[in-house]
Amino acid sequence: MGLAQKKQVTIRIVQDELSYALDKYESNILLKRKGFKIQILLSNVNGVYSFAGFTDSICCRLAELDTIPRFGILPDITMAEADFNKEKELLVGEKDCSYWYYDKELNTHRFNKKIVMLDTNKFVGVKTVKQVYFVPEQRQIKLKDLDTPLYLFFVAVDEFDSSGKPKKELMRRRVKIEWTEDDD
Numbered sequence: 001m002g003l004a005q006k007k008q009v010t011i012r013i014v015q016d017e018l019s020y021a022l023d024k025y026e027s028n029i030l031l032k033r034k035g036f037k038i039q040i041l042l043s044n045v046n047g048v049y050s051f052a053g054f055t056d057s058i059c060c061r062l063a064e065l066d067t068i069p070r071f072g073i074l075p076d077i078t079m080a081e082a083d084f085n086k087e088k089e090l091l092v093g094e095k096d097c098s099y100w101y102y103d104k105e106l107n108t109h110r111f112n113k114k115i116v117m118l119d120t121n122k123f124v125g126v127k128t129v130k131q132v133y134f135v136p137e138q139r140q141i142k143l144k145d146l147d148t149p150l151y152l153f154f155v156a157v158d159e160f161d162s163s164g165k166p167k168k169e170l171m172r173r174r175v176k177i178e179w180t181e182d183d184d
Helices: 071-077
Strands: 008-015 018-021 026-031 036-043 047-053 089-092 097-103 116-119 122-129 131-134 139-142 150-160 166-179
Touching: 008 026, 008 150, 008 166, 036 047, 047 089, 071 097, 071 150, 071 166, 089 122, 097 122
Parallel strands: 026 166, 089 131
Antiparallel strands: 008 018, 008 036, 036 122, 047 097, 047 150, 116 122, 131 139, 150 166
16 A cells, blocks of 8 residues: 555656656766657655756756755746647756646646546656757757757655644765767
8 A cells, every 4th residue: 555655757868769767866968969858757745847948057067866946946947838738949058947747636846738647646857858948048958959068957845834834854976968969
């Protein structure tokens, strides 16, 4: 019975036939400058916060056990993109984060349109990324035009206080994506 209620978050980055499991705190991966997918399995967890930036600021300089700045106000610094990831883009900002979640009662979320339910409280959401939206300059950038690494930081909350503020962290992952000079 205890396993049925276990909270778990698993994140993979997939491009073509390559799949990178983010099973350690820190990962460095090399991708082609074309579309990729971020697959997130959430078990007994509603969502995951994601930071994206072109520098290793935000949370990407944190050691594995460092306190996350502004952790208690994550819901207040969250940016929102259109439902169902219609633009196939990733919001990139140097200060705020996105919250990728699924609310099955309202059938609303921040992933691609199709959610895969595996069990009552276990699902996989996919975020397809074909471009980024750089929030500070309010402009879209195609992946093929990126000339800088992309830094991602994910954090899932284990416990909230009575007002909905994060109290305890469940897991965190950070990844640096660099780009190949591939011609195709």
